[in-house]
Amino acid sequence: MGQRLSGKVALITGAAQGIGAAIARAMAQEGARLFVSDRNVVGVTALAQELGATPLAHDVTVEAEWDAVAAAIEKATGKLDILVNNAGIELVKPVSEMSLVEWRQVMAVNLDALFIGSKTLRSLLVAGGSPSSPSSIVNLSSIAGLVGFPNQAAYNTSKGGVRHLTKSLAIEWAAHGHSIRVNSIHPGCIRTPMLEMAVDLWVKTGALPAEDPWAAVGALCPMNTVGDPRDIAMGAVYLASDEARFVTGAELVIDGGWVAR
Numbered sequence: 001m002g003q004r005l006s007g008k009v010a011l012i013t014g015a016a017q018g019i020g021a022a023i024a025r026a027m028a029q030e031g032a033r034l035f036v037s038d039r040n041v042v043g044v045t046a047l048a049q050e051l052g053a054t055p056l057a058h059d060v061t062v063e064a065e066w067d068a069v070a071a072a073i074e075k076a077t078g079k080l081d082i083l084v085n086n087a088g089i090e091l092v093k094p095v096s097e098m099s100l101v102e103w104r105q106v107m108a109v110n111l112d113a114l115f116i117g118s119k120t121l122r123s124l125l126v127a128g129g130s131p132s133s134p135s136s137i138v139n140l141s142s143i144a145g146l147v148g149f150p151n152q153a154a155y156n157t158s159k160g161g162v163r164h165l166t167k168s169l170a171i172e173w174a175a176h177g178h179s180i181r182v183n184s185i186h187p188g189c190i191r192t193p194m195l196e197m198a199v200d201l202w203v204k205t206g207a208l209p210a211e212d213p214w215a216a217v218g219a220l221c222p223m224n225t226v227g228d229p230r231d232i233a234m235g236a237v238y239l240a241s242d243e244a245r246f247v248t249g250a251e252l253v254i255d256g257g258w259v260a261r
């Protein structure tokens, strides 16, 4: 076990599976005290047992549930050093078939929740940070927040919003003298339940071949492979640690070269 996050308290949302679970495992290995939250209570409770973490039932779209999360952390530790806004949903649908309700649901989970969470936990993050060891918000955006992809306009737009909310908060809180850094991570194709659902859909619609669709997804990437959740987790550990003490408002692209072309 390493010590890069020793003494730090972290909250990871959407931690029941995929990238969130990988970030939780990596942060536990680096010595952080963890709160893991998800609307999937069974999944996040199992992960918490594995890691000796505290599970929290938490739908990130509900403001009152953020208040309850803040109260639980305040009572247990009185501070927060790391907030990983990871919970997210994908919607694969062309604009012509997308309802306003669907559009707003994607925005609620992927973007509005980051506004609510950052605002609600700000004072605990202020308590956790100091000039030599600022606290850290890590926001999960996507390469879809940097470039467009067809048939997922709501997702792309929400992730573009995450990128810009990240920079806005980084600058605003630095101007207010808060020791809180705010950065975004932009994963490419990472093999998780979310991407598995999308790949199934792309196979059904003929966008990917039925035979070995994962090889085809990998072939879209310059490095000719699909990423692993741990590839993202190691970036999150870096941004959360004091190694990144002078890094704020930045976007860390982890995509096997996708947007470098």
Ligand SMILES: NC(=O)c1ccc[n+]([C@@H]2O[C@H](COP(=O)([O-])OP(=O)(O)OC[C@H]3O[C@@H](n4cnc5c(N)ncnc54)[C@H](O)[C@@H]3O)[C@@H](O)[C@H]2O)c1
Pocket (backbone or CB within 6 Å): 013, 014, 015, 016, 017, 018, 019, 020, 037, 038, 039, 040, 058, 059, 060, 061, 085, 086, 087, 088, 089, 109, 140, 141, 142, 143, 186, 187, 188, 189, 190, 191, 192, 193, 194, 195
């Ligand atoms: N997998 C990829 O290729 C990829 C690429 C770019 C960005 N991302 C982003 O990374 C993050 C994690 O993605 P993943 O692939 O692990 O997804 P996933 O679907 O496998 O896991 C997402 C988790 O978020 C939780 N969640 C969803 N809505 C929630 C809500 N309202 N409240 C609380 N929890 C909620 C789910 O229960 C689940 O545990 C997301 O923000 C996603 O947009 C993923």
